Amino acid sequence: TQLLEQSPQFLSIQEGENLTVYCNSSSVFSSLQWYRQEPGEGPVLLVTVVTGGEVKKLKRLTFQFGDARKDSSLHITAAQPGDTGLYLCAGGSSGYSTLTFGKGTMLLVSP
Amino acid sequence: DAGVTQSPTHLIKTRGQHVTLRCSPISGHKSVSWYQQVLGQGPQFIFQYYEKEERGRGNFPDRFSARQFPNYSSELNVNALLLGDSALYLCASSLAHPSREKLFFGSGTQLSVL
Numbered sequence: 568t569q570l571l572e573q574s575p576q577f578l579s580i581q582e583g584e585n586l587t588v589y590c591n592s593s594s595v596f597s598s599l600q601w602y603r604q605e606p607g608e609g610p611v612l613l614v615t616v617v618t619g620g621e622v623k624k625l626k627r628l629t630f631q632f633g634d635a636r637k638d639s640s641l642h643i644t645a646a647q648p649g650d651t652g653l654y655l656c657a658g659g660s661s662g663y664s665t666l667t668f669g670k671g672t673m674l675l676v677s678p
Numbered sequence: 679d680a681g682v683t684q685s686p687t688h689l690i691k692t693r694g695q696h697v698t699l700r701c702s703p704i705s706g707h708k709s710v711s712w713y714q715q716v717l718g719q720g721p722q723f724i725f726q727y728y729e730k731e732e733r734g735r736g737n738f739p740d741r742f743s744a745r746q747f748p749n750y751s752s753e754l755n756v757n758a759l760l761l762g763d764s765a766l767y768l769c770a771s772s773l774a775h776p777s778r779e780k781l782f783f784g785s786g787t788q789l790s791v792l
Contacts, residue, residue, distance in 0.1 A: 573720075600781075609682070609768050609783030610721065655720050665711060665734050666781065668720035 570594070571658055571669035579675045583645050588672040590656035591638045598659040599632050599639045600666065603652045610655055646676045680704070682771050682784035690790045691759050699754040699787045703771030709733075710752040711781070712744055713768040721768055727752055728774065756789075764791045 571592045580586055590599070598617045602610035614623050616632035616639065623630045627650075629642040639656055653673050657666040683702045691697055703710050709728040713721035726734035727746035746752045750771075756763055766788050770781040 571720075602783075607785065609770070609785050611783070612780055615780065657720075665723040665726050665736070668713075668722070670718075670720045 571656055571667055573654075573656060573669035573672050575672060576670065577673045577675075579677070580646055582647055582676055582678050584676075585642070585644050586646060586674070587640055587642045588654055588674070589638070589640050590669055592658060593637065594658070594660075595636050596658035596660055596667075597636070599636070600657045600659065601630055601639070601641055602655040602657065604655060604671070605652045610653075643674075646674075648676045648678050650674060651676050682769055682782050684767075684769050684784035684787050686787060687785065688788045688790075690792060692792050693759055693761060695759050696755065696757045697759060697789060699756075699767050699769075699789075701752045701754070701769030701771075701784060703750050703752070703769075704782055707771035707773055707782070708750055709772045709774055710746055710750065711770045711772070712752070712754045713770065714738075715766040715768055715786070717765070724754065759791045761791050764789060 574589045600615045601613045604610040614630045619634045619636045621632045627644045631640050653671045655668055655671045657668045659666050685700045711726040712724040714724055715721045723736035724738050725744040730746045741757045744754045766786040768783050768786045770783045772781050
């Protein structure tokens with residue numbers, strides 16, 4: 568069974584602060600996806616990383632895939648209240664028909 | 679273009695009843711996946727269908743079943759409902775293989791079992 572552990576589970580910060588959330592596993596994944604989910608909505612894909620060591624930037628968000636493709640991080644610079652939501656990482660493996668999701672990090676950014 | 683649509687949006691059932699949830703994928707998408715998300719947890723995989731065939735099944739009891747129709751829409755059926763089945767049920771569609779393709783999620787069906 569492939570498991571993804573996310574940390575921290577909950578993060579409450581002030582607007583303008585920086586933060587990093589982590590996604591770790593003992594398994595190797597062929598791809599790693601990050602989603603953001605708002606209350607009452609389904610998850611929305613932010614980014615997909617597929618190469619070990621890969622770094623992708625999406626405005627103030629920076630995503631990194633570990634060299635061994637077992638872990639990933641999401642760094643947000645100068646967080647804004649609009650960044651509030653549940654951040655989920657999900658791993659994909661060739662040969663599997665699905666994604667394995669972590670439990671998520673709930674981020675609350677206060678004005 | 680319409681996104682993934684799910685119906686109903688909310689549902690209240692009592693223990694022992696059965697429920698049918700429906701999903702229409704994005705036009706052109708041939709794969710549909712179903713996930714269960716309990717409050718405070720990440721989505722947990724239930725089923726995946728591609729080209730009307732079951733391609734994957736998660737660790738859920740036989741009370742859970744699904745099917746995909748020729749138009750690629752899908753239904754998730756749950757029999758003999760238990761209190762623990764209360765959750766947000768998410769449908770996601772993709773062009774093909776979910777682990778390699780971008781998944782598009784619907785807003786989900788919130789099921790409450792009393």
